[in-house]
Amino acid sequence: MNNNYPQQILKFIMDAIFPIRCVGCGAYDTYFCASCSDGIKKRNDLERIGAIITFAATDYNDKLIEKALKIFKYSFVRDMVRPLADITRVAIEGLPSPIRSEIFKNNPLLVPIPLHKKRLNWRGFNQSEILARKIAGIYGLEAKNILIRNKNRKPQADIEDRESRMNNVTGSFECPEALDGRSIILVDDICTTGATLNECAKALIEKSAGKVRALVIARA
Secondary structure (H helix, E strand, O other): OOOOHHHHHHHHHHHHHOOOEOOOOOOEOOOOOHHHHHOOOOOOOOEEEOOEEEEEEEEOOOHHHHHHHHHHHHOOOHHHHHHHHHHHHHHHHOOOHHHHHHHOOOOOEEEEOOOOHHHHHHHOOOHHHHHHHHHHHHHOOEEOOOOEEOOOOOOHHHOOOHHHHHHHOOOOEEOOOOOOOOOEEEEEEEEOOOHHHHHHHHHHHHOOOOOEEEEEEEEO
8 A cells, every 4th residue: 555644644634624524415424424324326237338237326417426426536535435435335235146156256366457657756646446345344245456557647536529539548558467367356445337347357358367257346
């Protein structure tokens, strides 16, 4: 984990000035109160996005999810991982048993989508890595960084055109490890076009990964 001390100082100050409050109703001491959490619609099926079977726990058009993910990524609130992982757990437990079993079939390795080292140094943490480790802990699985982002390109969120998004991440990832048929679950916060997930899958398959699936908090 990258230790970015300026961001840690900023977090301390922000916690002192802005105490924890529900992103929905503003109740204190929780990011999602029970009422607001229950109102978030959970998804209940798998979706093929490009070459990857993906499970998204929620939809990004849910205003609470959108707000929570922006706080998580851009306000440097690492603790937001706890309610987001819990929302994901509830969504997974609500799936029909065959679908739930398919997600975690063959003891998969959870692999976060990597940030380029320059962006990681700026942010101080990789939200996908924190999510992967939290979800892995819930289900007794292993999470590991095995992907490298070798090109520092414009963030996908800043690109509106679908084709430009697809081209923006082409060839951006590599995997230095041999995977010997290991099943993989790619973990990320948001899936829009699926371009990033599919490029990561290509890098993993080149190193002989087995089944590659994806798990994200929200589908845009």
